[in-house]
Amino acid sequence: xxxxxxNVNHRFNSLTINRLGLWLFLxxxxxxxxxxxxxxxxxxxxxxxxxxxxxxxxxxxxLLLLSSLTAYRAEAAAEHGDxxxxxxxxxxxxxxxxxxxxxxxxxxxxxxxxxxxxxxxGTILFTLTGVHVTHVATGVLALGFVYFxxxxxxxxxxxxxxxxxxxxxxHFVDVAWVFIYPxxxxxx
Amino acid sequence: MAAFFPLxxxxxxAAVGFAIGAGISLxxxxxxxxxxxxxxxxxGYVFAVIGWLMGVGMWKAWGREWFGKSTSNNPSGxxxxxxxxxxxxxxxxxxxxTSLAVVFLLAGLLAMVIRAELADxxxxxxxxxDYNTTMSLxxxxxxxxxxxxxxxxxxxxxxxxxxxxxxxxxxxxxxxxFWIVPPVVVMLLLSPLFGGFDTGWTAYxxxxxxxxxxxxxxxxxxxTFGISSILGGMNFxxxxxxxxxxxxxxxxxxxxxWSVLAASVISLTATQWVAYGLLMIIFERIFNMVFFSPPGxxxxxxxxxxWFYSHPAVYIMILPAFGAELEIxxxxxxxxxxxxxWVVRSFALIVFLxxxxxxxxxxxxxxxxxxxxxxxxxxxxxxxxxxxVFLSALGTLWRSKLxxxxxxxxxxxxxxxxxxxxxxxxxxxxxxxxxxxxxTYFVVAHFHYTIMGGExxxxxxxxxxxxxxxxxxxxxxxxxxxxxxxxxxxxxxxFLAMFIPGSVGMxxxxxxxxxxxxxxxxxxxxxxxxxxLAFLPWIYxxxxxxxxxxxxxxxxxxxxTLEWQTSSPPPLExxxxxxxxxxxxxxxxxxxxxHARFDPSTTASHxxxxxEGD
Numbered sequence: 001x002x003x004x005x006x007n008v009n010h011r012f013n014s015l016t017i018n019r020l021g022l023w024l025f026l027x028x029x030x031x032x033x034x035x036x037x038x039x040x041x042x043x044x045x046x047x048x049x050x051x052x053x054x055x056x057x058x059x060x061x062x063l064l065l066l067s068s069l070t071a072y073r074a075e076a077a078a079e080h081g082d083x084x085x086x087x088x089x090x091x092x093x094x095x096x097x098x099x100x101x102x103x104x105x106x107x108x109x110x111x112x113x114x115x116x117x118x119x120x121x122g123t124i125l126f127t128l129t130g131v132h133v134t135h136v137a138t139g140v141l142a143l144g145f146v147y148f149x150x151x152x153x154x155x156x157x158x159x160x161x162x163x164x165x166x167x168x169x170x171h172f173v174d175v176a177w178v179f180i181y182p183x184x185x186x187x188x
Numbered sequence: 189m190a191a192f193f194p195l196x197x198x199x200x201x202a203a204v205g206f207a208i209g210a211g212i213s214l215x216x217x218x219x220x221x222x223x224x225x226x227x228x229x230x231x232g233y234v235f236a237v238i239g240w241l242m243g244v245g246m247w248k249a250w251g252r253e254w255f256g257k258s259t260s261n262n263p264s265g266x267x268x269x270x271x272x273x274x275x276x277x278x279x280x281x282x283x284x285x286t287s288l289a290v291v292f293l294l295a296g297l298l299a300m301v302i303r304a305e306l307a308d309x310x311x312x313x314x315x316x317x318d319y320n321t322t323m324s325l326x327x328x329x330x331x332x333x334x335x336x337x338x339x340x341x342x343x344x345x346x347x348x349x350x351x352x353x354x355x356x357x358x359x360x361x362x363x364x365x366f367w368i369v370p371p372v373v374v375m376l377l378l379s380p381l382f383g384g385f386d387t388g389w390t391a392y393x394x395x396x397x398x399x400x401x402x403x404x405x406x407x408x409x410x411x412t413f414g415i416s417s418i419l420g421g422m423n424f425x426x427x428x429x430x431x432x433x434x435x436x437x438x439x440x441x442x443x444x445x446w447s448v449l450a451a452s453v454i455s456l457t458a459t460q461w462v463a464y465g466l467l468m469i470i471f472e473r474i475f476n477m478v479f480f481s482p483p484g485x486x487x488x489x490x491x492x493x494x495w496f497y498s499h500p501a502v503y504i505m506i507l508p509a510f511g512a513e514l515e516i517x518x519x520x521x522x523x524x525x526x527x528x529x530w531v532v533r534s535f536a537l538i539v540f541l542x543x544x545x546x547x548x549x550x551x552x553x554x555x556x557x558x559x560x561x562x563x564x565x566x567x568x569x570x571x572x573x574x575x576x577v578f579l580s581a582l583g584t585l586w587r588s589k590l591x592x593x594x595x596x597x598x599x600x601x602x603x604x605x606x607x608x609x610x611x612x613x614x615x616x617x618x619x620x621x622x623x624x625x626x627x628t629y630f631v632v633a634h635f636h637y638t639i640m641g642g643e644x645x646x647x648x649x650x651x652x653x654x655x656x657x658x659x660x661x662x663x664x665x666x667x668x669x670x671x672x673x674x675x676x677x678x679x680x681x682x683f684l685a686m687f688i689p690g691s692v693g694m695x696x697x698x699x700x701x702x703x704x705x706x707x708x709x710x711x712x713x714x715x716x717x718x719x720x721l722a723f724l725p726w727i728y729x730x731x732x733x734x735x736x737x738x739x740x741x742x743x744x745x746x747x748x749t750l751e752w753q754t755s756s757p758p759p760l761e762x763x764x765x766x767x768x769x770x771x772x773x774x775x776x777x778x779x780x781x782x783h784a785r786f787d788p789s790t791t792a793s794h795x796x797x798x799x800e801g802d
Binding site (some may be wrong): 027039126 | 241252255256358361418421422423425426429430434456457458459460461463464467468471475476477478483484485486489492493496560
């Protein structure tokens with residue numbers, strides 16, 4: 001296992017560098033969500049159709065916020081060397097992520113009847129939720145990989161960055177939704 | 189032959205990926221009605237790119253890790269190391285530079301076709317759609333060269349060396365950002381087979397949503413290129429923050445590193461906006477969404493989103509060019525860089541201002557008129573930091589004994605050309621004059637003065653300057669001078685002459701034009717053909733010197749920066765002994781200023797280390 005890892009000059013350990021890299025990527029990805037949200041106001045102003053399913057929107061929001069809590073617990077458990085608890089919390093997070101994806105599928109099913117993609121609001125709704133649910137899916141995949149890595153790893157240090165990175169990503173996806181939810185469901 | 193194995197495997201995996209993506213798409217669209225062509229291309233392409241990446245070596249070097257398997261990655265080797273997923277920043281730099289040289293020459297040939305068509309006023313060589321596709325392809329390919337040759341090519345090769353690092357912060361992401369470029373080129377070159385794209389590289393809707401399938405290929409290619417740019421920017425920022433050699437304080441950071449940092453900030457954040465613009469067009473094409481078409485949509489949205497990236501993008505191109513130019517001028521003038529701190533502040537100010545000037549592209553698009561004044565003033569403000577960069581160049585040159593080598597000649601060319609580019613920009617930033625100059629050849633001549641006269645000249649300066657370090661051989665000075673002389677003179681004739689028909693109203697993006705502009709266009713075309721020929725000595729010089737040139741010394745220019753303090757070409761780990769930075773990189777004329785010392789006791793190690801997620 002030879003790896004070309006620069007390990008001589010820098011005064012930062014790989015964990016710090018990885019954190020910096022992820023944060024930079026989050027800044028970049030956040031610009032994408034800002035662009036998305038801006039376009040809602042450009043195209044549709046603050047108008048909102050009556051058929052928006054408020055119960056579903058609120059439910060999805062609560063679910064995603066809860067999943068951030070379990071993700072946080074998973075990270076804390078991994079940090080304290082409690083790999084059993086970490087696995088349990090990761091699984092809970094993944095499960096909530098999957099339910100969220102199913103929820104969005106139901107949201108789309110309803111939206112297709114009231115505001116299909118060929119309408120202004122439909123365009124915005126499908127794009128915002130579509131881009132976001134793609135992020136959720138990558139998060140679920142990442143958490144899945146991390147779950148197996150935690151189960152496999154011999155020591156806690158092996159999987160520390162993997163857990164932290166995936167959980168940070170999950171929090172980011174969550175925060176993005178915190179802005180998307182009012183943009184779609186509450187404005188207007 | 190084994191050397192080509194990763195490429196062949198990449199192609200095979202890409203074909204498999206395309207089949208999978210196309211199959212999924214056929215399944216989905218087949219269920220709901222007629223199988224559709226464009227969703228098939230999109231999904232097939234996405235999977236093909238993943239297949240290609242895994243095939244060229246990403247699976248072995250990275251992907252296996254996700255499944256808990258061991259990874260293997262060998263950055264060393266002979267020439268075959270350039271033909272696979274390789275994490276050595278020097279290899280990646282050379283991969284970028286050689287592939288982009290090919291793209292540059294192809295796009296240059298397209299420019300020759302354009303000038304042949306425009307040599308007389310009639311439309312005789314190409315159909316109008318073909319002309320516009322040619323013009324669009326020339327545009328986007330040159331944009332790709334302008335963004336990636338300096339950011340992907342020279343930054344990759346030089347940046348880690350100049351800051352005394354062993355590699356970039358994320359070597360595997362770096363390799364990834366190169367290997368998603370070949371699909372971009374392939375898609376662009378394939379697009380004429382799918383009806384081309386007659387939209388220009390700006391691809392404004394509604395034309396872009398109605399044009400032939402070739403336009404979809406263009407959108408996908410551009411989007412992929414954006415991903416490469418974002419990852420590259422992230423990598424360079426992290427590298428400059430974390431990988432500097434001991435003692436390389438911010439105040440001792442060479443100006444080229446500062447310029448790359450500034451450009452990286454833009455490519456990290458602004459590129460996402462154009463990605464969104466392109467995605468909206470793709471969605472409108474394949475899902476019938478209505479971002480841009482009434483009722484509901486608004487075509488201005490695209491122009492805002494597009495220029496929110498594409499105006500800052502010109503600073504992704506020009507900032508590292510300025511950095512390289514100042515670097516070269518200081519080393520060849522044998523004088524400290526004049527007003528170093530002010531240049532750094534100017535770079536920061538340019539980055540900031542670049543985000544709030546985009547709407548000067550929309551003066552004639554129907555944007556609210558109350559926005560005209562503010563955007564005019566903000567745009568013209570940019571000439572202040574740019575002027576400081578110029579003053580730094582001039583102050584460094586002032587009363588110096590110049591060593592007139594080819595890199596310096598090109599750097600001086602940048603100063604001359606960009607002055608014209610900058611001054612003509614004032615007419616375009618000014619609302620009153622822009623209203624009549626918008627979309628004329630005046631604009632074309634202006635941006636060729638900034639991007640070609642500014643940045644491409646700086647790329648050639650950088651190319652000659654770092655050639656000995658990159659290849660380990662010296663280029664031929666006489667051929668280099670011939671190249672510079674021909675290119676400088678013919679370039680200026682071509683584009684100075686282009687201002688004239690532009691200023692009296694000749695439209696861009698037309699194959700046919702009123703006969704009164706014919707004479708000047710003929711002059712432009714003849715000079716442009718000469719300009720095309722001016723690259724022949726360069727091609728010969730590069731190829732011949734790389735193969736047969738005399739061996740280059742470690743530091744042929746007597747420069748103080750770190751990349752010249754190691755062997756030519758540098759070893760895998762860049763420095764034989766660890767550098768310790770002790771002084772200014774531009775301390776010429778003062779023997780007491782030593783930029784870096786090397787401590788023999790700290791022999792740089794290239795230890796095998798466990799793979800860490802990066």
